[in-house]
Amino acid sequence: MTFENNLAFAQSLDAQDPLKEMRNEYLFPQQNGKPFIYLCGNSLGLQPKLAKEVLNQQLNNWQNLAVEGWFEGDKPWMFYHKELKKLMAPIVGASPDEVCPMNTLTVNLHLLMVSFYRPTKERFKIIMEAGAFPSDQYAIESQVRFHGYDPKEAIIEVSPKAGAYTLETNDILAEIEKHGSEIALVLFGGINYFTGQLFDMENITKAGHKAGAKVGFDLAHAAGNVPLQLHEWNVDFACWCSYKYQNAGPGGISGIFVHQKHFNDQSLHRFAGWWGYQENNRFLMEKGFVPEAGADGWQVSCTQVMPMALYHASLQLFEKVGFMEPLREKSKQLTAYLCYIINEVNKALGEEQFKIITPQNPDERGAQVSIIAKENGKKVFDYLVKNNVLGDWREPNVIRLSAVPMYNNFEDVFKTGELLLAVTKSIAND
Structure with missing residues (x-):
């Protein structure tokens, strides 16, 4: 698939997603009255509404x-x-x-x-x-x-x-x-x-x-x-x-x-x-x-x-x-799009500010994509959290982002990329 770095494209992928309704089965944490883009299922998954x-x-x-x-x-x-x-x-x-x-x-x-x-x-x-x-x-x-x-x-x-x-x-x-x-x-x-x-x-x-x-x-x-x-x-x-x-x-x-x-x-x-x-x-x-x-x-x-x-x-x-096969199919697409978006951010910055250390081959990874922040990694991570994107920070400079196919979507991925670009430009201009 040829990806595009724009919101309309991400939303079109979500519209075609046969699992899109599963997102409604989970409870998302809130901040300032808005739900998080939750990319931390590799650490703790979201609560199913059915749990209570x-x-x-x-x-x-x-x-x-x-x-x-x-x-x-x-x-x-x-x-x-x-x-x-x-x-x-x-x-x-x-x-x-x-x-x-x-x-x-x-x-x-x-x-x-x-x-x-x-x-x-x-x-x-x-x-x-x-x-x-x-x-x-x-x-x-x-x-x-x-x-x-x-x-x-x-x-x-x-x-x-x-x-x-x-x-x-x-x-x-x-x-x-x-x-x-x-x-x-x-x-x-x-x-x-x-x-x-x-x-x-x-x-x-x-x-x-x-x-x-x-x-x-x-x-x-x-x-x-x-x-x-x-x-x-x-x-x-x-x-x-x-x-x-x-x-x-x-x-x-x-x-x-x-x-x-x-x-x-x-x-x-x-x-x-x-x-x-x-x-x-x-x-x-x-x-x-x-x-x-x-x-x-x-x-x-x-x-x-x-x-x-x-x-x-x-x-x-x-x-x-239907257990794992439908989830795996979506997961490969989500992580491929996440890798694409991260590379697009690097292109826009003119350098590899975020180095992907997860295998590029989708058969050699799951839902998690780990990136090394070349500079100011903790500032970048804190900015994401402040702006309702919750991933996972690992010392000294790694951000783990897990696009879980059960409840994440392509719009989550696109918006995360927008924020990565915005915060890096902001730090550079400080």
Whole structure:
């Protein structure tokens, strides 16, 4: 498509958008009586209007049923997670028995590493991306130390080439092959939080398995953002949060994936709890842990009903749009237009004031476009916020802009470009 840098063109794209009505399903923050152009779904998604209704249903159940809510009412809490599993599965490319909503992201990462990071004297290393989100770094470091290894020896970080901001798939695969006999686990993010790079999870998984390692992914920035095929790719495990692209509220419940090939593996270690016990015998209160079949067997604590209700509200909207493929199609167009507009701003300024560090290839990125501000980055960001554009600032000079296809549109992108140009010219004239 040939883009144009004008409001009429952006509005024409919005008029043709089959998902345009979904914008009305969300609540936008306001400032000075006007809604924000919200480009921060990579950090916290917007509140679905449906959230209050679904949450109130569960509050009413608590009020009217109290403890009987576990087994009575339209959606008894004992089985509520199964409602979500059916809707979670298409988002990550899994069967419902391979996924489960539970806990929060880093807790789940630890629980899954108990099962899938089983180091030996010869094979104890973990390969991960350099510059992974700090929580992943801390979790992996602590797991390595827990098993008695030095993180400096046991963790291999794959870094971009000198002068580059993103990784090349061939470099990742080569590093896996190079250390093959030493690797116990390959653990990557699905999308890098800083650059927005989407990793080739299918080929990373193949390479990890060829090397004899287990392979897992932190999908915090990928689940609900890009189509995933975890079962088909033969991924061993994954986990994600629900509060970014899946709009389930701050601190929203996490989800896990465990490939069904592991369901009958009795040698897998796990940290057990009552809620992961075999469901039909759970209330016998017997000694000796017997896991429930599937991913549910990794549960530890009981169902978090209220966070699940918020997640349920959001998942129903994903079902309404047909899950990920329609969203992905629009997302590619939105990010392409955002990149085009940023380049147009640079042309108007006569220099590359804003350097895009997210891959230009739409197949290698999700909804996020990260830019380095050559000068006065924080001033630029603050100006955007003051003028009702809310993105995300990362030190020392990066602005992350996430055009979420569920609720953002092309007019949002065009107006953001206008403000980027205006503030940069204003600063230059000061």
